[in-house]
Amino acid sequence: MPEDYLPILIYFLIAVGFALAGIATSHLLSFLFVRRRAAKDKLIPYESGMLPQGPARRRFHVQFYLVAVLFILFDIEIVFLFPWAVVFRELQILGLIEMGLFILVLFLGLIYVWKKGALEWE
Amino acid sequence: MPPFENLPTDLVLQGIFLLVAGLIVVAAVAVVTLRNIFHSALALILCFSAVAGLYILLEAPFVAAVQVLIYVGAISVLILFAVMLTERVMDPKMGARNEQWWLGLLLTAIAATGLGAIVGFAPWPLSKAPIINDQITALGKEFLTTYVLPFEVASLLLLMALLGAIIIAREKEGG
Numbered sequence: 001m002p003e004d005y006l007p008i009l010i011y012f013l014i015a016v017g018f019a020l021a022g023i024a025t026s027h028l029l030s031f032l033f034v035r036r037r038a039a040k041d042k043l044i045p046y047e048s049g050m051l052p053q054g055p056a057r058r059r060f061h062v063q064f065y066l067v068a069v070l071f072i073l074f075d076i077e078i079v080f081l082f083p084w085a086v087v088f089r090e091l092q093i094l095g096l097i098e099m100g101l102f103i104l105v106l107f108l109g110l111i112y113v114w115k116k117g118a119l120e121w122e
Numbered sequence: 123m124p125p126f127e128n129l130p131t132d133l134v135l136q137g138i139f140l141l142v143a144g145l146i147v148v149a150a151v152a153v154v155t156l157r158n159i160f161h162s163a164l165a166l167i168l169c170f171s172a173v174a175g176l177y178i179l180l181e182a183p184f185v186a187a188v189q190v191l192i193y194v195g196a197i198s199v200l201i202l203f204a205v206m207l208t209e210r211v212m213d214p215k216m217g218a219r220n221e222q223w224w225l226g227l228l229l230t231a232i233a234a235t236g237l238g239a240i241v242g243f244a245p246w247p248l249s250k251a252p253i254i255n256d257q258i259t260a261l262g263k264e265f266l267t268t269y270v271l272p273f274e275v276a277s278l279l280l281l282m283a284l285l286g287a288i289i290i291a292r293e294k295e296g297g
Binding site for chain 2 (some may be wrong): 005062069070075076086105106109
């Protein structure tokens, strides 16, 4: 029933509203109370008090992409696991074997990735 | 839902649908019109989330959960990484270019004509099938009995994607 998701909708609206209100308040306060004076230091990305090293928009390493792809694959595996987990007791040993095969194939893939050293961070 | 007992449910749902659909359209337009491709990717995430809302309105909670889990959670991360990985895309001096606008226009015109024809001429009958209350249980049973072969093939498909990703990523590194 869509009505059951009303709390999620309210939560979503509050979350978005909180973010927007924070930005709006910050802008309003700076508009009211801050004397604007241009300074180069103000435009530096904030790095917890450290001076930033190199440009912020540099290219990311391809390793991040690999991790993202692996994440999607195992995310999809979870999606398949979920309906199985609901009917697990009903299907008994047959369901266990079927899901075992499913996971085995992906597990072999995981071992391959591991052996290949793709999980190591260089 | 006690606070809305006096309101007609259909009207409320209609209103929520209009909100969600409007959000989808606004986000989708933002994806194609924003000048910074990174901002486009962020707008795409908003679009994905709104589509999840649409699935909830259609009473398909599992599909909505999958939409959030895979599209909002994983595909958007992949797209953001792809944007950040691409050389010079993140460079502010490199504006979005439209050299292939004529090709885009042509393909859009074809797609729009096709979709328009479907919307206009296709019959839209209501399904006579009974509404399934416990969708996930039904889905799980069908997966592991009637559709067990596609189910197992899906794992092979995932395995192939896994291997493909490794091979491509390793080649790029030149190792």
